[in-house]
Amino acid sequence: MKPLSPTDLKRLHRGWRKKTDRKIGLVLDGVQQPFNVGSILRSAAAYGVTDIWLVPPTADPKDKKVQITAKGCDRFLQIQTAASGPSAVESARAAGYRIVAIELTADATPLFDLEDSNEPLALIVGHEERGVHKDTLAAADNTAFLPLVGNVGSLNVGHTATAALAEVRRQGWQ
Secondary structure, three states: OOOOOHHHHHHHHHHHHHOOOOOEEEEEEOOOOHHHHHHHHHHHHHOOEEEEEEEOOOOOOOOHHHHHHHOOHHHHOEEEEOOOHHHHHHHHHHOOOEEEEEOOOOOOEEHHHOOOOOOOEEEEEEEOOOEOOHHHHHHOOEEEEOOOOOOOOOOOHHHHHHHHHHHHHHHHHO
């Protein structure tokens, strides 16, 4: 099998884009590592995220280290800075999003089990070690997690964001 040509690749993705109507947003709640932020921005652009809210001390998208992994994909996103996690949640909610924090908590639901109504959805991901701040968690509508079955109990925040975005898109394509 030969790889797709650039034209064929555009056609392949265009077909999926036509099947995609759910609006997705992201809240980065204190994601400090520039390479993680860049990776998340690139995944967000690839999965058609519309809005992103950055909560300090999230790394600046214009930082050289962020741009290494973002590859300029931030130009496809509407990026805003919020003073706090709860204010980011408030802004996302005002923009019509249902808010789901991706976090390992006792009351979290597997992401694939959340009711899928195709309404706009904003996912929150948090700090690399501490996760989503407790005040931000309290402001979210739901908390969800990605079930892991191997010998590792959690993923890097960039991988978590990418897997969560892929799952939300998959739900919309069913």
